[in-house]
Amino acid sequence: MVSTVRNPEAKQKDAQRALVVALTCQELFHLGGAEVSSSEPYAPGVAFPLLQAMQVVNERLLELNPEETLLFDVVLLAADCQQHQDRIIATTRHYGLDVSRFCFCSRDEFTHLLLRERTHLFLCTDARQVATASHTGVAAALLQPAPSRPTQQLRVLFCTDPADRPGTSQQVCQVAGLLGAMRSRLGVACGALSIILLTVQGGRESCGRALLTLRSWGLGVDEAYCLAGAPGGPALSLLAPHILFPDGSALQA
Amino acid sequence: MSDMKPNEAPEGDENGEEKDWAAAKAFFENLKTNKPRPPKPRYAVTIAVSSRTLFNMVAERKIYEEDGMEKYVAYQVEHENEPLKPGAAFPFVKALMTVNARLRELYPDSEELFDIVLMTNNHAQVGVRLINSINHYDLTIERFCMTGGQSPIGYLKAYMTNLYLSKDSEKVTEAIEEGIAAATMFMPETEIKLSDTQLRVAFDGDAVLFSDESEIIVKQHGLDTFFEHEREFENKPLAQGPLKCFLEALGKLQRKFYAKNERMNCPIRTFLVTARSAASSGARVLKTLRSWGLEIDEALFLAGAPKGPLLEKIKPHIFFDDQMFHIEGAKELGTIAAHVPYGIGQKYHRGKLIEQPAKDK
Numbered sequence: 383m384v385s386t387v388r389n390p391e392a393k394q395k396d397a398q399r400a401l402v403v404a405l406t407c408q409e410l411f412h413l414g415g416a417e418v419s420s421s422e423p424y425a426p427g428v429a430f431p432l433l434q435a436m437q438v439v440n441e442r443l444l445e446l447n448p449e450e451t452l453l454f455d456v457v458l459l460a461a462d463c464q465q466h467q468d469r470i471i472a473t474t475r476h477y478g479l480d481v482s483r484f485c486f487c488s489r490d491e492f493t494h495l496l497l498r499e500r501t502h503l504f505l506c507t508d509a510r511q512v513a514t515a516s517h518t519g520v521a522a523a524l525l526q527p528a529p530s531r532p533t534q535q536l537r538v539l540f541c542t543d544p545a546d547r548p549g550t551s552q553q554v555c556q557v558a559g560l561l562g563a564m565r566s567r568l569g570v571a572c573g574a575l576s577i578i579l580l581t582v583q584g585g586r587e588s589c590g591r592a593l594l595t596l597r598s599w600g601l602g603v604d605e606a607y608c609l610a611g612a613p614g615g616p617a618l619s620l621l622a623p624h625i626l627f628p629d630g631s632a633l634q635a
Numbered sequence: 636m637s638d639m640k641p642n643e644a645p646e647g648d649e650n651g652e653e654k655d656w657a658a659a660k661a662f663f664e665n666l667k668t669n670k671p672r673p674p675k676p677r678y679a680v681t682i683a684v685s686s687r688t689l690f691n692m693v694a695e696r697k698i699y700e701e702d703g704m705e706k707y708v709a710y711q712v713e714h715e716n717e718p719l720k721p722g723a724a725f726p727f728v729k730a731l732m733t734v735n736a737r738l739r740e741l742y743p744d745s746e747e748l749f750d751i752v753l754m755t756n757n758h759a760q761v762g763v764r765l766i767n768s769i770n771h772y773d774l775t776i777e778r779f780c781m782t783g784g785q786s787p788i789g790y791l792k793a794y795m796t797n798l799y800l801s802k803d804s805e806k807v808t809e810a811i812e813e814g815i816a817a818a819t820m821f822m823p824e825t826e827i828k829l830s831d832t833q834l835r836v837a838f839d840g841d842a843v844l845f846s847d848e849s850e851i852i853v854k855q856h857g858l859d860t861f862f863e864h865e866r867e868f869e870n871k872p873l874a875q876g877p878l879k880c881f882l883e884a885l886g887k888l889q890r891k892f893y894a895k896n897e898r899m900n901c902p903i904r905t906f907l908v909t910a911r912s913a914a915s916s917g918a919r920v921l922k923t924l925r926s927w928g929l930e931i932d933e934a935l936f937l938a939g940a941p942k943g944p945l946l947e948k949i950k951p952h953i954f955f956d957d958q959m960f961h962i963e964g965a966k967e968l969g970t971i972a973a974h975v976p977y978g979i980g981q982k983y984h985r986g987k988l989i990e991q992p993a994k995d996k
Contacts, residue, residue: 543658570758571704576783579759583659585673585777590766593759605785606759610673610777611659613652616793 384487384495387467391475392482397500400455401560403436404501405429407460407470407484409525423473428507431528432624435536435574437480442574443567452564456481457499461489493518503557505625512628521553524626539578539623540603542592554627555599562601578605578621585610640677640795671739673777676794679750680884682731683791685801686755686765688820689728690719708760715764718771723820723971724800725772727952730834732775734888734902741895747888752794753779754787754801791815798881800973808976816881818955818973821962827950827969833902835951836885838878838931839942839975840909840920842957846874847978849916850957854979854988865916872923877977878955879927886929906949907931910961912938946970959984 388394407413410433411424436454443450458481460470467486474481487495496504496515504515504522515522523538538561565575579596581589589608596603607617656675663672673679686692699707731749738748753765753776762781769776780790788809791799799810799817810817829835841850853861885903892901907924911917913936924931935945943964946954954965954972957980965972982989 569705570708570760573784582655583662585659585663585670586766586769586779589779590763590770593763593766597760603759603762605783606762606779606781607790608777608779609655609659611656611662612676612778612794614655615651617790620789620793 384485384491386499387471387484387486389471389474389481389483391478392480394482395453395455396451397455399451400453401557401564402455402457402500402502404457404459404496404499404504405433405525406506407458407463407466409507410458410479411470411473413463413466413470421469421472423476424469426477428527429505429525432505432525432536433479433481435534435624438534439536439564439568439574440480442572443564446567450567452560452567454480457501458484459492459495460484460486461492493520496520502553502560509628516553519553521557524628526623526626533622535573536575536625537578537621537623538576538625538627539580539621540592540596540627542579542581542588543583558596559600562596562599565602565604576604577601578623579603579607580614580617580621581606581608581610582614582617583611584608640797671735671775673775674748674750675746676750678746679748680888681750681752681794681796681798682728683752683754683787683794683796683799684724684728685803685806686753686757686761687802688722688724688800689753690722690725690765690768691822692719692722704758708758711761711764715767717764718768719764721772723822724953726829726971727800727834728774728776729831730829730952733832734834735775737897737902738888738891741897742891745891747891749888750778751776752796753781754791754796754799755779755781756784756787756803756806757781758783788813788815797884804974804976807974811877811975811977816878818878818975820953820971820973821966823966823969823971825969827947829950829952833904835904835906835949837906837908837946837949837951837954837970838882839954839956839958839961840907840911841873841876842978842980843876843878843955843975844882844907845876845879845920845923847876847957847980848874849919851979854983862915865911865919869919870922871919872926873919875927877975879929882929882931883927889930904932905930906951907934908937908942908945908949908954908956909935910937910939910942912936914938943968943970957981 409427409429411427413424440453443453464486471484485495485499493515497520501520504520505525506512507525509524512522512524565577568575579592586608589606593603593606609617660672695711698710728751731751735748759781780787791810792813796815799815800820801807802820804819807817807819838844841847849861849865852864882905885905889901889903911920917936921934941964942961946965947968954970955975956962957975957977959974962972962974
């Protein structure tokens with residue numbers, strides 16, 4: 383049973399023109415262990431800083447052009463959360479979050495819902511869910527846990543190194559194009575959005591090629607790091623991205 | 636300050652580190668080209684150079700300062716297939732590559748090599764031109780950080796940098812404060828032909844290899860007190876300065892050549908160029924180096940004479956000094972000079988105390 387509820391408090395985006403991002407309810411808020419009857423707003427979850435950063439990007443875009451339609455359009459997916467429905471909506475309103483709509487469904491309808499909502503990008507901390515979505519034809523990336531130093535800037539990281547299983551590059555190419563268009567509207571000097579490229583295993587040639595591939599997809603990279611085998615851990619913790627695209631095999635084409 | 640690298644990975648991170656390293660090693664070994672693969676960072680002597688020290692970007696910098704970021708990036712992208720001209724650190728980098736080639740001949744499986752990293756604030760779109768330029772000169776630079784405006788200090792620390800060279804004195808000062816050997820590079824006014832078979836590095840003594848403790852005495856109490864003090868404390872080693880660990884790293888590589896009977900043909904040569912005089916204050920310096928177990932190939936005591944003419948004869952690929960007066964003298968006569976912004980020397984210009992604005996307590 384799928385039900386879609388619009389958020390009356392949020393300004394609805396033009397879904398044809400916006401960049402539709404799907405988040406899971408379980409990651410935006412801390413739902414676990416809460417009493418069903420309570421009416422207190424849920425505590426923020428791991429996706430909260432990401433959503434706030436996306437909102438800042440939207441604000442900047444609208445400052446530059448109040449008629450802007452290329453904005454982040456956030457859809458909140460809630461699988462098996464029907465009993466929490468009212469409280470989820472109330473919590474979203476409590477924090478004034480820019481979530482356009484809520485989709486309540488059961489777990490097995492999840493991926494179908496992603497496609498139905500024409501999701502450009504599904505974000506989740508669970509690598510398996512990310513892989514499943516990719517295989518279904520929806521671009522997906524890893525949502526990273528909150529960094530130790532909080533930042534207002536939305537940081538999106540592309541990793542060039544091939545993952546174990548290649549994902550579908552066409553969807554990533556499309557998302558990259560949309561992100562790129564957003565990035566160029568904001569202008570090089572704007573600090574609200576940063577596109578980062580990380581090459582862990584390859585060297586200069588790999589990184590250079592990936593920079594040009596992303597550029598050919600319409601996405602200009604702001605920061606590039608090439609490790610050529612130096613440990614990836616320290617770099618990743620310094621870079622502190624919100625979103626991580628793990629599979630780079632397409633970028634080596 | 637700037638301790639030599641620990642030989643073990645931090646707890647819990649060994650698997651990740653080994654995995655990244657093994658994959659990279661396999662990656663490079665599978666490449667069709669004969670490119671030498673980059674060394675394992677833990678064992679290498681890591682030299683980080685900024686884009687403006689590696690390449691001459693004076694004209695481009697002007698565009699950035701006068702016309703802003705957008706125009707600057709657009710200009711760089713438009714010209715990205717035109718290689719940049721060499722900058723102040725270029726000869727030094729080429730010399731490091733020469734040493735690496737010799738080390739690889741003698742020790743084909745060793746990771747104890749120079750690792751040259753490009754560490755720049757530049758935007759990654761400018762990076763394409765930087766990569767193209769590196770390709771053009773066939774420099775062995777496989778690692779880089781293009782931070783798009785963020786401070787590079789965190790990355791310098793994370794990658795155990797042994798020496799950082801930049802045109803930006805603020806970043807250099809920050810690095811020194813974090814315990815990383817660093818210096819601000821200056822392009823010489825004329826060009827000298829440098830050795831292409833031997834890396835030659837010259838160091839000032841006080842406030843570069845050693846702390847500024849003795850220099851403080853000169854500035855505050857004059858030369859006579861300084862001479863007396865140095866004689867009295869001749870046998871007490873001076874405290875270490877910001878570049879001591881870099882000299883140590885060079886010494887370690889030199890010994891690898893000595894071990895293979897290559898002392899006469901060693902591709903690294905180090906020089907001490909100090910205003911101290913051999914007769915009075917020089918002994919303390921040599922005894923300090925000995926107490927640290929460090930060798931320096933040539934020690935030149937100038938007893939206050941200008942350094943420029945002597946450096947012109949030495950022809951180092953880089954000369955480190957803490958006083959701008961000596962940097963300027965070196966530059967004039969064609970030596971590539973690098974300023975170390977450390978110690979009491981920063982508060983003086985040509986012997987006079989620079990008036991500092993009153994600080995709120």
